[in-house]
Amino acid sequence: MRWPRCSRRSSPVPRSAASQRFSPSMIPRSRVLSPRGSSPGSARSSRRSTSRRWHHRVIPVLGGQFSLFSVRALEEVAKRENQATPWIMKSEVEDSLLSLQIKSAGYETMLSASARAYVGGMTTLRSLDGQQVKWNSGAVELMRSNPRHPSLTQRWMEHISMFFNGYNRFAFAFLLISSLSISAFEFYPIWIAPTVVAILLNLKIALKIRSRNFRDILFAVLFVPAELYLWVRIGHFVRSWWKSLFGGQSDNWAAQAKAERGRGNAYLVAPIIEVLVLAVCLFVQFKLPIAVQTAVILPLGWWSLAVLTVTQTCIMLVSLLRPTHGAKV
Structure with missing residues (x-):
């Protein structure tokens, strides 16, 4: 670092x-x-x-x-x-x-x-969860107590970006399953473009690592490992904001120490909740008439998702094309 x-x-x-x-x-x-x-x-x-x-x-x-x-x-x-x-x-x-x-x-x-x-770094999902939730919870408290501090602008942008990343993926999973359930899904090759741009951006970041190895390059080009890790980070993000807004006072230092000792299963909370929320949304969706699904929910959902995806892809393109001047990390 x-x-x-x-x-x-x-x-x-x-x-x-x-x-x-x-x-x-x-x-x-x-x-x-x-x-x-x-x-x-x-x-x-x-x-x-x-x-x-x-x-x-x-x-x-x-x-x-x-x-x-x-x-x-x-x-x-x-x-x-x-x-x-x-x-x-x-x-x-x-x-x-x-x-x-x-x-x-x-x-x-x-x-x-x-x-x-x-x-x-942390070597297990349990210890990583304890560390990241502690850091993110503290960052949220700092941002809420100093909302207009210029040095926290980058933090705000990171959290806003993480919110849209979470919404984007959750909405895609919901709309994809809903469309397939009523045979209303159509694939367009242009949808591959965001994935290609994301892979190229991950590869650019991997090549900037001074002590990179083959695993770093493989992690970038395979896309799936990076996507799974982003889902893990989204779980940290959601838990941190929930604890800050509704969780009350808690000793996150002790929680991290407990996780590093291999104890506790808090790292399983986020993925379980994500699956349950998706299941509930799909259950409600399937109870609606087919006409409502095809005329209202799916068109509006795919349209909003397309706008957000295009915006995020353009932001990734800017980062991809921005010169690094030989900088290494």
């Missing part, structure tokens, strides 16, 4: 130290940059000069795996926010929250174009 140049905590502060006042000695000196990478002042001029010097890209929200900080920035954040430490350990997305606070203090958060920090 890429290595943010001046951003989040370099090493976690123990929970027992939460009551202590922040001091630079709490941060390992070997992992902290000098303030020149994140000097306060004009954001526009700072962005230009720093980008030219380090060839980095300004990003709104930093990754949480490994980062370097300006001690001055952390001190100012702790002082401005009246916190014992620069980051709040109780937050489920303390890295994102710290990113917003750093930018609000007048500093830049940047991503290195060359440095990498290789970290391990």
Whole structure:
């Protein structure tokens, strides 16, 4: 993964130290940059000069795996926010929250174009579900508490995109089964175009991986593995918003730790609910008269799905044709 140049905590502060006042000695000196990478002042001029010097890209929200900080920035954040430490350990997305606070203090958060920090990922669906639901739930809470913060625009776009991805696939499954049940389905070759564009975009992303292997390329061109993983992500998305809106308070840190120990079956909730909702919708559909299905529901459903699919395909084409200038991840 890429290595943010001046951003989040370099090493976690123990929970027992939460009551202590922040001091630079709490941060390992070997992992902290000098303030020149994140000097306060004009954001526009700072962005230009720093980008030219380090060839980095300004990003709104930093990754949480490994980062370097300006001690001055952390001190100012702790002082401005009246916190014992620069980051709040109780937050489920303390890295994102710290990113917003750093930018609000007048500093830049940047991503290195060359440095990498290789970290391990989750190896099971159970542990992946615990991690992603925790992250997404925290992100939703952060977005709802700061809905107009400019650094969260990308987050909002990602969640809006995930909503339409979920609707698109659910609607296609519903309309396909409904049409086949009354022999009203007609296939048009143009429908293959979105799939082809998606495969090419996945392949472009795979080729940008610096340490890619044959499995990365195969994952991209086969399409089905990427599609199945997207369904898993849609489940994380739905569960996170549900927990944020209706679930009340819960300890997602403990839930993730439980999942990583191989306990709990929460990762099965989303696919079961998806199948049940689809079954209920189909049951209601089959109870309607054939004339209503063929004259109202199916035409309107396929038309709305076509408009959404064309829009998403155009967005993918823009991403596919956008030059990368040799960038690697």
